[in-house]
Amino acid sequence: MKCPLCGKTDDKVIESRQNQSGTTIRRRRECIGCGYRFTSYEHIEEVPIMVIKRSGRRENFDLKKIEYGVMRALEKRPVTHAAIEDLLHGIEDEAAMMSRSTHEIRSETIGDLVLEKLFSLDKVAYVRFASVYRQFEDVKEFIRVIDDLGPDAEPIHDESRPDGELF
């Protein structure tokens, strides 16, 4: 694979790891030219997971979209790249397990998964993601998710509080 740093195509695999459901293999690679380490992923292509949107529309499950939202929530937070990778692939892993029989998953289920993972990783990122998520999803559904996560999330219940004061 082409090294993202120097562009050489010689590399060696230093670690291979399969996810729990066996749908993804993650390989740590090291460039022979410059020693830079990077990660590649192998996914099964034949049966894509379809995401059912609230509108009923379906689209392919796209980890990049989730990554975009998660990265925005984690901006300037003291969280390692490895922890973010673990979080994203944990979400992919669970989504694959949940959709194993139907190959479908609801967008709300994915939102809940992201919230749960962020909650245990970084509370500030959790609140950021939750406040964006709330703009696009039904408020009652959102509050139910917060309730499920426990009393630590209490301040978010206060609907009169302007978003800016949450941080």
Ligand SMILES: [Zn+2]
């Ligand atoms: Zn290189």
